[in-house]
Amino acid sequence: MAIFQRARSQEQRDIRRKSILDAAAAMLLEMPAAAVTLSELSRRVGLAKSNVLRYFESREAVLLDLLDDAAREWLANQAPHVTAKVEGVVPVGQRIDVVSESLANGFAAEPVLSDLLSVQAAILERNVSTQLAMRYRKGVLTSVSGLASLLSSVLPELDEGHSFDAAKTLILLVRSIWTESNPADAMKAAIAQDPSLCMRNSFAVELKNAFEVVLAGHIALQHNTLP
Template identity: 35%
Template sequence: MGPVPDRRATFQRARRPGEIEARQTAILNTARGMLLDRPVADISLRELATEVGLAKSNVLGYFESREAIFLELLNTEWQSWLDDLDTLLPKPLPGDGRPRTKESALATIVADSLVARPMLCELLSAMAAVLERNISLEFAREFKRKASANNDRLAAAVAARLPHLPQATPHEFAGAVIVLVAGMWPFANPTDTVATVSREMGFPPPKEKFAVGLRGGLAAHLIGMAVRDAATEGD
């Protein structure tokens, strides 16, 4: 039997813009595929390079770090979610005349749309704690600009459905969405040992607990802010 061919030998250094974009897309698609069965923290740059068929040093020719790869993927997933959310949120929102039913309906739709996107939740949970730790100042500026634009899009979608809210409140809610997902998602993905103990103690399945908690948490935030704003206006 002859030597096993090295897949990396088939990749030559991309020089034209189209070739560079194709390499970057291949790297991002590989990272996306690896995230289907493991968390970000368990994916090394070496493993990613092997999967895509490039040497580790070659991957760093297209992205400055492992973290930059996953932040770029995060932005892509974030924008895709916002595109879908704009079609999921009806205009006007359903309401039965009871106080704050529209806020509750919007929070539930936002929460359920996030539950349906575990990859986005995983990347958001790793954003501040892991992924923003090994990037250059230039990349950080560009990523935070994109993240801010994504938050602005969510705030604009909320404001369009709840026009009675003060201008700052939808932006406040958009920030709360990220904080709640980032804080709750790790608990939805416990180790096998912790999952076993949770079952023994009769706790609900972690993913189910995440979904219920996110719905309740987002509704509580949005309704609470709406009540606060109404009280402020009445002063």
């Protein structure tokens, strides 16, 4: 039986924190975030639960860290991609279409990020300290501001306020549409028996359609062109 040795230096603590995060990230490739347990995470890392809690205050804290990292990495990758996609596209309607499709495909290509976003409010923010909640929420605002900046750069018809509001709504749409696109087993079985019960297209298509409505709506609101 392995004997736990407490990490003494900051470097050792950082290495152990990373090993916990890496183990959790690997679990997310196998199961939804809601199914990740502290017991299984501890087993995979080779530490007692009490020792994992020396580095993260809860299972939710681990997953919030992963969500924060995933969101920042996703935005860093999407910004140049979306910018390149709209280069040379002049009509605003076409740019809305291109931006919506690019962002929707970007989220669809990162199911772990979309899954973490879908349980953020209902699960991940429920078992954390006020201090961690404040730190995490600041990270969320930074990510939303980054997405807003991307939107205003490719859709200059949106001012800062509308870009930020649109960015917030896009994230909310990812959360809800991912949940609807990944129903519980009983609903999957019901839909398999009666396909008419399915009220959705693919995740990417539903996102694109919803994103287009939000972006076009904010541009219309800003420029007073609503019918």
